[in-house]
Amino acid sequence: MKVTTEKPEPGVATLTVELPPEDFTTAVDKALTRIAGRTSVPGFRRGKAPRNLVRRQVGEAAVNEEAINHLVPESYDKAVQELGLSPIERPKLSLVQADPGEPLIFTATVALRPEVTLGEYSSVEIEPEVIDVSDEAVDRVIAQLRESRATWEPKDGTVGADDMIIADIVMDLESDPESGNRRTERNGSEIIIGKNGFPPGFDSGVDGMSVGDTRKFAVIWPAVPRTAENGETEVAPREALFTVTVHELRYQSLPVVDDEFVKSVSEGQFETRDDLLADIRARLTVESLRNARSRTENKVVDAAIAGATFEIPARLIELEAHYLEDEERESFARRRMTIERYLQLTGQTQESWHAQLHEAAERQIKARTLLDAIVEREGLVVDTSEVDREVAETAASYPTDAARVRKELNSADSRRRISTSILRHKAIEKLVGYVGGYPEPTTVTSSELSDGQSHSEVEETPSE
Structure with a gap:
């Protein structure tokens, strides 16, 4: 058996295997024996018919196919062992030559286990990490604790930063020309200014409103991927028209960080x-x-x-x-x-x-x-x-x-x-x-x- 190896791409090997004619002849004899054992020939018990009659009944092509289907995988496994390869999946086999009296030649393309050539890993350098908890980080946690125990109290005046409004909201979002705008209505929504998830422009749109006010304003909804009519992905912003009616206005009352707060x-x-x-x-x-x-x-x-x-x-x-x-x-x-x-x-x-x-x-x-x-x-x-x-x-x-x-x-x-x-x-x-x-x-x-x-x-x- 002769084997040559090429690497058409990283991590992939193509083996070209050439077997001498006598190997194919032996494989054909074994194939004929297997076929005879499962083929019924009139006038003979199964497995007892003369081989030439079996060959004539099933055909030369079927015998050769049986031989190849056994010989090629077996030869591939031997070639892999001889070369010391480590495949990660079954190979893609392709028959190149299988003529009687000639060497049988096939190729096998297979992905191999990843290989690495190590560098000087013992001398690598990295930017060291510094562990330093700042006062600002501690202050942020204190702020979170205060917010977790804050209460929302009624507020007079107009909407400002960090306030909460209880409002009815109608949003008409621009859509494609055929389906028209998409309307969403939410009644009695609790909305915190600056922390509501609405697109930029919403907070400024309600800024200065008072309880009982209704205001209409438009904002640009951020661009999101959409599939165009031609199937391609396009990214385009859309206009959203809001109608907001404010029913209640509240402000956040944060607790003082005193001994009672600490104990709590x-x-x-x-x-x-x-x-x-x-x-x-x-x-x-x-x-x-x-x-x-x-x-x-x-x-x-x-x-x-x-x-x-x-x-x-x-x-x-x-x-x-x-x-x-x-x-x-x-x-x-x-x-x-x-x-x-x-x-x-x-x-x-x-x-x-x-x-x-x-x-x-x-x-x-x-x-x-x-x-x-x-x-x-x-x-x-x-x-x-x-x-x-x-x-x-x-x-x-x-x-x-x-x-x-x-x-x-x-x-x-x-x-x-x-x-x-x-x-x-x-x-x-x-x-x-x-x-x-x-x-x-x-x-x-x-x-x-x-x-x-x-x-x-x-x-x-x-x-x-």
């Missing part, structure tokens, strides 16, 4: 403003540190990717992109939103969204390939106890269904996936170590970080 938001855990501020700062630091560690990991992986050379079949990237698309569609479906609606709201097109998925898919494949290669280069290993610990911790997070989760995670496939995940994270930790380690906080003491779970009602938002 901390459920009695803290007595003074300083105690609350220290708790908020510690929690923001923990969250900021967590995010900084994640960004550091992404940075070192991206830096190592940039210094490496990859061979990835385009087909694999497409499959990964389709997988990511399915995940996003399922995620939006759980939130009762379609991808099409999401694209409209964000001003994206199908093309730009698919380009983002394609880019993300390629990055994920490169990251996995890179980390697996580093695991092998560094000789990293994972022992059974590490997998057991991961299984136990994951199962514990499902207290009402821990037994079932533990059983599923202890299957051979699941344990193999967990082991791979642990090894890849060890590779990331190696990369982080080469750039000096993970970032450390600079504005909070270790005792504050280890203080445990906070009791103040504040979302853990990282500082900017």
Whole structure:
């Protein structure tokens, strides 16, 4: 058997396999035996008819086809083993020559497992992350806490910034000429000026109105992708005509940050403003540190990717992109939103969204390939106890269904996936170590970080 290999594109191999005539002759003999065993010839028991009668009954072409259908896949598998290739899917086979007495020649084109040539990943450099929770970040949390306990009180005068109006709204949105404008009516809507989701121009349109006033005004609805008559995607703004009648006007009354406020938001855990501020700062630091560690990991992986050379079949990237698309569609479906609606709201097109998925898919494949290669280069290993610990911790997070989760995670496939995940994270930790380690906080003491779970009602938002 002679085999030559070409690479028509990255990550794809085309094998040209040539088999000597005697191999084809042997394959034909075996094919004829198999056919005779399942063919009935008048006057003979099945499998006992002379081979020439069987050949005459089924035809020469059927015998040759049977031989080729067995010989070609078997020869392909042998060629792959001899060359040490790692295909990720079945090949596309094409018969080049199969004439009696001549060598049998076929080609096999197949996508291969991604390959990487590692760069000098131990000397990569990244911009270090700085953990520094600002006073402004703490103030924003205090503002959120005050807003969460604010009340809306009746207001005299006219509509201004941050006020709430209770109003009837009629909106006529410009549509295509055939279907006409699209009308939406909402009665008794609570609308906060500056935080209502209406397009720019709405807030200024109601500015200065008083209770009992009715006002009409037009705003330009932001451009969103639409399909034109010729099937192409076009982006065009539309006019929206609003009719607003104000029934009530209110202002937001924010509580004073005094001792009573502190006791309320901390459920009695803290007595003074300083105690609350220290708790908020510690929690923001923990969250900021967590995010900084994640960004550091992404940075070192991206830096190592940039210094490496990859061979990835385009087909694999497409499959990964389709997988990511399915995940996003399922995620939006759980939130009762379609991808099409999401694209409209964000001003994206199908093309730009698919380009983002394609880019993300390629990055994920490169990251996995890179980390697996580093695991092998560094000789990293994972022992059974590490997998057991991961299984136990994951199962514990499902207290009402821990037994079932533990059983599923202890299957051979699941344990193999967990082991791979642990090894890849060890590779990331190696990369982080080469750039000096993970970032450390600079504005909070270790005792504050280890203080445990906070009791103040504040979302853990990282500082900017």
